[in-house]
Amino acid sequence: MQPSQVFIIAPYDPDGQRVQDTVRQAIEEAGFEVVQNVGNVRPGAVLASSVLDGIRGADLIIADVSRPNPNVFYEMGFAHALRKPTILLFDIKSGSSLPSDLAGLEYIAYDPTNFRRLADLVRTITRRPNDGAWIVPLPAVRGS
Helix, strand or coil, X not given: CCCCEEEEECCCCHHHHHHHHHHHHHHHHCCCEECCCCCCCCCCHHHHHHHHHHXXXXXXXXXXXXXXXXXXXXXXXXXXXXXXXXXXXEECCCCCCCCCCCCCCCCEEECCCCHHHHHHHHHHHCECCCCCCCXXXXXXXXXX
């Protein structure tokens, strides 16, 4: 049986890369495969196609919605349209607030000075039962 595939959505910047690296390590340690558009793909239609293919093939999406990033929201919207199970992440020190469309959803609030805690939370909430269905029990960690 092939391991379940997870796609991580985060901005393409140093902060987003730290989130991706932390989540990737936690997911791989839990026995899942992270699928991502890696390599030397230049921005544009080829990159967008690669991202959408990755989302389409993933069993679970983890998205960092800490900052108003159009690419993140576009990719998350695509995943939502495909009805992909999604775990939202939110940096409590980002200075941003969630858009109104996301404000009622549950998410993992994380402190960017403690990525170990983020990794622990990701490992804890992503578990897979024997029947192969995803269980994503999110703790009540909505931000203020």
